Amino acid sequence: MAETLAPHRPPQVQHLMGRGPENPGPRPGRYAFAAPDSRVAFVRRTRGTPVRTPCCAPDWTMAG
Structure with missing residues (x-):
C-alpha cells in the first residue's frame, strides 16, 4: 500500500469559514x-x- 500511495501528494483540507484560521470575511x-x-x-x-x-x-x- 505504501508504494501505491508514495507518488501521490496527500490532500490537506483548509476550511474557509468556521474551522481553521481567522474569519476571511470579518x-x-x-x-x-x-x-x-x-x-x-x-x-x-x-x-x-x-x-x-x-x-x-x-x-x-x-x-x-
Missing part, C-alpha cells in the same frame, strides 16, 4: 485572506495538495 466589504493563504502556502511547502472547503457563513451575516 465584515461586509472587508476580506482578510492572509491566514488561510498562509495555511495553503504551508501545505504546498510540505508537498501536500491544498483543498479549500467552503463552510459556514461570515459572522456578520448571522444574528447573534
Whole structure:
C-alpha cells in the first residue's frame, strides 16, 4: 500500500469559514485572506495538495 500511495501528494483540507484560521470575511466589504493563504502556502511547502472547503457563513451575516 505504501508504494501505491508514495507518488501521490496527500490532500490537506483548509476550511474557509468556521474551522481553521481567522474569519476571511470579518465584515461586509472587508476580506482578510492572509491566514488561510498562509495555511495553503504551508501545505504546498510540505508537498501536500491544498483543498479549500467552503463552510459556514461570515459572522456578520448571522444574528447573534
